[in-house]
Amino acid sequence: MEALYETRQPAPLLIGGIPDDRTQSVRYGIEIPYALSLLAHGDPNAQVVGLDRIPPDQRPPTLITHFAFQIMVACGTAMALIGLAFLWLRWKRPAAIHTRSFLRLVALTTPLGFIAVEAGWVVTEVGRQPWIIYGIMRTEDAVTPMPGLVWSLVGTLVVYTLLALVVTLIMQRLIRATEGRADGGRRQAGSPHAGAAHG
Amino acid sequence: MAEIVLIVMGVAATLYAVLAGADFGAGLIEAFLPREEQDRVEVALAPVWEANHVWLVLVVVLAFVGFPSLYTVVTTYLHIPLLGVLLGIVARGAAFTFRHYDPEPSGLGWWYSFAFRVGSLLTPLCIGLIMASIASGTLATLDSLESLRSPGSPAAQAELGFYEVFIAPFNTWFAWMTGLFVCTLFAFQGAALLAAENATRAAPLPYLRIARYAHLAAMLSGGLVFLSAYLENLPWFYGMLASPLSLGCMLLATLLIPVVARAFQRGLPWTLRLATGAQVSAILVGFFAAQFPVLVRIAPVNVTFPKAAAPAPMLAQLIVALVVGLALIVPSTVYLIRIYKRRPDPA
Numbered sequence: 001m002e003a004l005y006e007t008r009q010p011a012p013l014l015i016g017g018i019p020d021d022r023t024q025s026v027r028y029g030i031e032i033p034y035a036l037s038l039l040a041h042g043d044p045n046a047q048v049v050g051l052d053r054i055p056p057d058q059r060p061p062t063l064i065t066h067f068a069f070q071i072m073v074a075c076g077t078a079m080a081l082i083g084l085a086f087l088w089l090r091w092k093r094p095a096a097i098h099t100r101s102f103l104r105l106v107a108l109t110t111p112l113g114f115i116a117v118e119a120g121w122v123v124t125e126v127g128r129q130p131w132i133i134y135g136i137m138r139t140e141d142a143v144t145p146m147p148g149l150v151w152s153l154v155g156t157l158v159v160y161t162l163l164a165l166v167v168t169l170i171m172q173r174l175i176r177a178t179e180g181r182a183d184g185g186r187r188q189a190g191s192p193h194a195g196a197a198h199g
Numbered sequence: 200m201a202e203i204v205l206i207v208m209g210v211a212a213t214l215y216a217v218l219a220g221a222d223f224g225a226g227l228i229e230a231f232l233p234r235e236e237q238d239r240v241e242v243a244l245a246p247v248w249e250a251n252h253v254w255l256v257l258v259v260v261l262a263f264v265g266f267p268s269l270y271t272v273v274t275t276y277l278h279i280p281l282l283g284v285l286l287g288i289v290a291r292g293a294a295f296t297f298r299h300y301d302p303e304p305s306g307l308g309w310w311y312s313f314a315f316r317v318g319s320l321l322t323p324l325c326i327g328l329i330m331a332s333i334a335s336g337t338l339a340t341l342d343s344l345e346s347l348r349s350p351g352s353p354a355a356q357a358e359l360g361f362y363e364v365f366i367a368p369f370n371t372w373f374a375w376m377t378g379l380f381v382c383t384l385f386a387f388q389g390a391a392l393l394a395a396e397n398a399t400r401a402a403p404l405p406y407l408r409i410a411r412y413a414h415l416a417a418m419l420s421g422g423l424v425f426l427s428a429y430l431e432n433l434p435w436f437y438g439m440l441a442s443p444l445s446l447g448c449m450l451l452a453t454l455l456i457p458v459v460a461r462a463f464q465r466g467l468p469w470t471l472r473l474a475t476g477a478q479v480s481a482i483l484v485g486f487f488a489a490q491f492p493v494l495v496r497i498a499p500v501n502v503t504f505p506k507a508a509a510p511a512p513m514l515a516q517l518i519v520a521l522v523v524g525l526a527l528i529v530p531s532t533v534y535l536i537r538i539y540k541r542r543p544d545p546a
Binding site for chain 1 (some may be wrong): 282361
């Protein structure tokens with residue numbers, strides 16, 4: 001996650017940066033001194049163990065894990081900042097909240113939560129490699145002996161994509177039906193199905 | 200302790216077979232009903248459709264935690280029928296919900312019905328395939344099959360392709376007949392459910408006629424299951440004859456046939472529900488009692504009870520979780536059914 005290739009004391013926190021597993025180094029990125037030691041051990045001078053202390057066959061892919069982690073933190077920070085901005089504006093300049101640009105900003109923030117969650121999942125699932133049960137079982141040992149599971153996966157993806165498309169279509173129809181527009185012979189709000197109680 | 204987990208698994212599986220069986224069955228016979236009745240099917244099914252899956256999930260989780268090797272064998276070697284069960288459930292649930300919420304039913308209506316009916320057929324069929332495969336002795340682990348291929352042995356000549364390992368075990372007459380049997384059994388239960396729901400109405404006639412056909416079909420396909428087991432010389436068949444519990448269950452199921460028939464004719468909904476429920480339970484118990492304590496027949500080593508159970512501390516924790524879970528689920532389910540039964544008839 002932190003792309004800390006060498007064990008360091010004290011350890012800096014890396015923001016951004018492009019890790020390279022082959023050279024075991026990170027290019028670019030901003031280092032904040034002492035911050036990682038503080039985060040990991042509560043002591044700005046503590047030693048943080050780096051990837052050099054872990055056998056090469058037990059290291060996860062650093063590039064993906066690091067990027068995903070940075071994306072997750074960035075999304076979280078962005079959402080927090082916009083929340084704070086809203087509170088501040090509400091206090092100092094209430095009119096600014098209703099401007100198009102702020103509302104557009106808030107609307108654009110909507111997928112960030114979802115992206116952050118997915119990025120977090122990538123961090124956990126890629127970062128755990130090569131273990132599926134840490135320290136006990138490797139992923140390659142847990143895989144089913146049945147070949148051709150990719151077809152199962154493809155099939156399931158196709159089914160769920162189809163379901164998503166139909167759901168979208170129905171939601172569009174529901175929106176149209178309750179908008180009360182009268183064009184041609186289109187059904188108005190109050191169709192017998194809309195509003196029926198259903199578990 | 201492993202006995203307790205096994206019994207709860209059995210009860211949950213039976214509850215699923217009885218409750219969801221009626222759901223799937225209603226879906227199967229829906230195509231044979233007159234147009235105006237088809238909407239009533241939707242009303243009857245709505246209340247407990249999703250809630251029934253609790254029992255299926257419970258069975259899967261109990262297998263995973265309590266009997267890991269049972270779970271492993273079934274999910275590895277019977278992946279394809281399991282996927283069939285899942286897709287059937289998804290297709291049914293989706294079609295049902297879409298049909299209900301779509302304000303313009305004309306365009307996709309045919310597709311909804313298609314998905315609903317195919318789903319209702321696919322799941323019971325695949326459940327039957329899975330049941331038969333774990334009892335028929337056609338399963339074999341990949342390692343054991345490969346070890347048979349020592350040079351010179353006749354098995355070495357046999358192709359060890361994907362088909363032989365992952366499809367052949369359930370592509371037997373016994374498996375397909377069991378699949379057919381489960382379909383007809385569920386269809387009968389569905390008809391019984393619908394007949395019971397409509398007992399107070401003036402004309403439950405279409406349900407009675409369909410129920411009679413379904414009952415007949417179930418008995419015929421049940422006979423075919425036994426016939427195919429005998430012809431394929433399956434140990435399950437002889438296990439069934441040798442086990443007093445199995446024979447007792449089959450006898451009970453047979454004796455309940457006239458009870459069910461009379462409940463239909465006299466219009467006794469509760470007798471009907473209880474009798475068909477008892478029949479399904481007896482059939483399930485009898486089926487698996489035929490090979491108990493073997494849980495899954497697979498070469499080289501069968502999955503047997505109690506060896507297949509998880510370690511004792513695991514089972515203890517599982518039982519605690521079960522008690523808590525059931526204390527929550529059972530009252531809620533009863534409450535759910537009571538609320539829906541109190542709804543005014545939308546006719």
